[in-house]
Amino acid sequence: MVKNSVMSVIFQEEKKGSVEFQAFNFTNKIRRLTSHLELHKKDYLSQRGLKKILEKHQRLVAYLGKK
Secondary structure, eight states, X not given: OHHHHHHHHHHHHSOTTSHHHHHHHHHHHHHHHHHHHHHOTTOXXXXXXXXXXXXXXXXXXXXXXXX
């Protein structure tokens, strides 16, 4: 699977707790939730979770931009 190969490369190069890894991980979660919500439009709990993840992702990207 492509995801596993990309993740293994990142594990070797970066630490799990690094900001870059966290931003990458949030990006994957956002993609999965977006595709889920295309099928299940009335899943409001997933919509709420997506909003929370988007906010965290925005903060991480802003931090990386300053850094």
